[in-house]
Amino acid sequence: MQAGVLLLVVLGTLIYTLNKDKVPTKNVRNVLGCAAIGLVLGMSSAFLGIGGGPINLVVLFYFFSMPTKRAAQSSLYIILFSQAASTVASLATGGAAGVDMLMLVVMACCGILGGFAGRKVNSRIDDRAVDKLFIGLMVVIMGICVFNMIKYMGV
Template sequence: MIGILYFLVVILANTLGAISGMGGGVLIKPIFDFIGAHSVAAISFYSTVAVFTMSIVSTTRQVSSGRKFNWKIVSGVSAGAVLGGILGNVTFEVLLKLLTDEKMVQLVQIILTIMTLLFAFLYTRYEWRSFHFRSVVAYIICGLLLGFLASLLGIGGGPINVSLLMLMFALPIKEATIYSICTIFFSQLAKLITIACSTGFARYDLSMLIYIIPAAIIGGIIGAKFSNILSAKRVTFVFQLVVLIVLLINIYNGYQIICWM
């Protein structure tokens, strides 16, 4: 029953994630938290696998459709995302050890996620001034921050990816969503490698991947298709709608944890 529920959640989340450039984890993580069937570490792992799978499918579809990439941006941001992904996962494991109660770790994740959600919504809603950074150093710093937050929060990429790319490099939203998905691929790859080389996968119920991986593939295919046909205005609408929904879910989850404490 839980597997089927996860399957449906991942399809919906990854479809919206591929369209908006958020990666799906920003929905998967809080919804899985709400369901409460697995530990914080397991949920973070499942979200990572789902988003990583989606990023492969979505990027492949974008390339095959003839989409052009600025490979200087892709390589710079992705290089930073790899390092950021490793640092984020290390920080997550440190938090699990320091805050022996998993609920506290979950609360830290929720607070940071809410902060990124508010930034993302306000930026796209009020169209704040953008910068035009074009140096490799700027690309790497951007990727480092995005990879760190994506890995630490267990949300794959989240709304801050698109918003920060638009802010730093003055990219239109549809272009930012594409580079966001590329960044997600490298940050989540780094996280999975870090897990494999440190704690390993034995502590997770890997049977859930039978539901999660196929759902992630389906969501990535559907999302990439809609991403190509929707206008920038529609993509912005989807982005803002998802941000508001996830914001409400996180606020509710945070409230429940505070009441439990």
């Protein structure tokens, strides 16, 4: 189910990204509007995991007229906080009992190192290059979704 939803969302995101120059954007500044958008983004990121990133970018492009690089950075913060909240909830309810803590620590450390490396790369490339990377990654994500659907649902 999650893979199917993510596939559709990423496909829509890809279509929007390829046509975003033709779509007029908003510049939401209303506190309630920002809070509602943040709530929806947080929930979708928690449901879709890291796959929520493409949704975040499109929403940040469209509703806040953010340039690509700033939207990517903001998306990472949204994912960080929504996943941190989800992790705390899992730990509090005992839902993380089967998690290999060594693997978790290694993954977290590598994620932090990847963040530093990504920040260096981000500072050296322009928005067009980021857009091309984003499009390529969306194609990869869609491929993974199709693979997961075939593997787990017998589609």
